[in-house]
Every structure is written in structure tokens, then in C-alpha cells.
Amino acid sequence: MKNKLSFSIFVYFFILVFLALGTWQIIRLNWKLDLINSIDQSLKSDPVEFNGSNPINYKKIKFEGILDNSKIIYLYSLNEKGEPGFDIVNPVSINNKSYLINRGWVPKDFKSKKHVSNESKFEGVLKLKSKFNYFKPDNDVNKNYWFTLKDEDLLTYTGKEFSPFIINNISKQEGIYPQSKQIGANISNNHLKYALTWFSLAVSIFLIYLYFRKKNY
Structure with a gap:
């Protein structure tokens, strides 16, 4: 009985860890989407005067x-x-x-x-x-x-x-070299994929646990 309880605690611990990791990736996903949206809005806005001080990315x-x-x-x-x-x-x-x-x-x-x-x-x-x-x-x-x-x-x-x-x-120079390069929010955003991976692991472990529990209890 003690071994079964220890095993259950062990399994639930890892399920909670994977769920926490998945939740963290969702939080990171929302942050990254806000960042990309902010960059896109900045790139669409009119240029501001710059005197060399306090540079801001994008x-x-x-x-x-x-x-x-x-x-x-x-x-x-x-x-x-x-x-x-x-x-x-x-x-x-x-x-x-x-x-x-x-x-x-x-x-x-x-x-x-x-x-x-x-x-x-x-x-x-x-x-x-x-x-x-x-x-x-x-x-x-x-x-x-x-x-x-x-x-x-x-x-x-x-x-x-x-x-x-x-x-x-970013000055427009069609057909004239050097040609300005397109600037965009080239930021990787794989957080949804990572979140689904962690949640899938949590679900898989839970289903396997239920299978062995039904078989052995």
C-alpha cells in the first residue's frame, strides 16, 4: 500500500511540474505576442527625431x-x-x-x-x-x-x-544600390508548441498512470 501511495505521489508530482511548465509557456506566449504587436505598431508609425540618446529597439x-x-x-x-x-x-x-x-x-x-x-x-x-x-x-x-x-x-x-x-x-531606393532591407519583427515564437508539448506529456503520463492503476489495483 505504501509503495502504491509513493508511486502515486511521484506521478502526480511530475504531472504538476509539466502543467506548470505548460502554463509558463502560455504566459510567455502572451508576452511575446504583445512584444511582436508593439514592434509592428512601432514600424508602422511615423519616424521620430533622434539625437543619438536613449535608443529603443525597433x-x-x-x-x-x-x-x-x-x-x-x-x-x-x-x-x-x-x-x-x-x-x-x-x-x-x-x-x-x-x-x-x-x-x-x-x-x-x-x-x-x-x-x-x-x-x-x-x-x-x-x-x-x-x-x-x-x-x-x-x-x-x-x-x-x-x-x-x-x-x-x-x-x-x-x-x-x-x-x-x-x-x-529605410529610405526607398527602388532599383538603386545599395537597396534598403526590409525590417520586421523577426522574433521566434515557439511558445505555443512548447506549451502543447508539456501539456501533452502531462496528459500522457496521467493516462498511463490510470491504465496501470486499473490493471494493478
């Missing part, structure tokens, strides 16, 4: 800045069609604050061409730099062939430290 901005064309960075990237090329990234000074602006994408064979810009007024979207990916190749700073915007390499190449926020240019 905020649409407009600003005046000074591009450093002597330190253009060629960041390997694919366009929306999956074609290889480079994002043209410039250091830009906004009220003496150093940022990087991704001016857009060019085909791979355009690397040999000059991509100097004398623009000083921009519209863009602030976005936190991607986390460092250990599976990407190292940057070849000497050849100006980049795979990641690694802080140490940026300091070596430009002699500057930059904000962790990248400005993605």
Missing part, C-alpha cells in the same frame, strides 16, 4: 548625421531572394555619438565599386546588433570582408567603439 527614427566614408564595412549578407552580396555599413556620428548605419544591400560583384555617400539626413530603424555567432567565419578585416560586426574587429578597423544599436536605413 524604433523608427529620422536624424542628421555625418557618414565616415573612409571606413565603409562590407558585411556579407543575403538579400530577400537569397542572393549573396554585402550590406554597406558606415560609421555615422550623431551629435558626437558613434553609431553604425546599414545603408543597404549590394550584389557580390559590386564590392569593387565605390559606395561613397554624401547624405546627411536619414530615416531608419534602430535594432540591437545580432548576438555573436560562433559558427560564422572570422572577419577578414584587412580585406574588408565581414561576417559579423564584432566589437573587437570594429575597434581595430575604425578605432572607435559603437552603440550596440544598428541603424537600418
Whole structure:
């Protein structure tokens, strides 16, 4: 009798754990949906004046800045069609604050061409730099062939430290290179799948428990 009670407690404990994990994923799901909706609304809104202070992720901005064309960075990237090329990234000074602006994408064979810009007024979207990916190749700073915007390499190449926020240019340039990249709320949202997994495990264990209980009690 004691062994049966201990077994029941053991089973119910794990069922409660799985139910708690499933409930937590539902909470995370609602939070993620609110976050994605907030980002979508921000991207649809009009740009606000930006002076270089208090950057906010996915905020649409407009600003005046000074591009450093002597330190253009060629960041390997694919366009929306999956074609290889480079994002043209410039250091830009906004009220003496150093940022990087991704001016857009060019085909791979355009690397040999000059991509100097004398623009000083921009519209863009602030976005936190991607986390460092250990599976990407190292940057070849000497050849100006980049795979990641690694802080140490940026300091070596430009002699500057930059904000962790990248400005993605969103000015419409149909048919003109560099082409602005589409910016969206590219945030993974697998919480519903995880929640269903945990709830399914809880139900499965409970059904198996009932089967063995009916068979052995």
C-alpha cells in the first residue's frame, strides 16, 4: 500500500511540474505576442527625431548625421531572394555619438565599386546588433570582408567603439544600390508548441498512470 501511495505521489508530482511548465509557456506566449504587436505598431508609425540618446529597439527614427566614408564595412549578407552580396555599413556620428548605419544591400560583384555617400539626413530603424555567432567565419578585416560586426574587429578597423544599436536605413531606393532591407519583427515564437508539448506529456503520463492503476489495483 505504501509503495502504491509513493508511486502515486511521484506521478502526480511530475504531472504538476509539466502543467506548470505548460502554463509558463502560455504566459510567455502572451508576452511575446504583445512584444511582436508593439514592434509592428512601432514600424508602422511615423519616424521620430533622434539625437543619438536613449535608443529603443525597433524604433523608427529620422536624424542628421555625418557618414565616415573612409571606413565603409562590407558585411556579407543575403538579400530577400537569397542572393549573396554585402550590406554597406558606415560609421555615422550623431551629435558626437558613434553609431553604425546599414545603408543597404549590394550584389557580390559590386564590392569593387565605390559606395561613397554624401547624405546627411536619414530615416531608419534602430535594432540591437545580432548576438555573436560562433559558427560564422572570422572577419577578414584587412580585406574588408565581414561576417559579423564584432566589437573587437570594429575597434581595430575604425578605432572607435559603437552603440550596440544598428541603424537600418529605410529610405526607398527602388532599383538603386545599395537597396534598403526590409525590417520586421523577426522574433521566434515557439511558445505555443512548447506549451502543447508539456501539456501533452502531462496528459500522457496521467493516462498511463490510470491504465496501470486499473490493471494493478
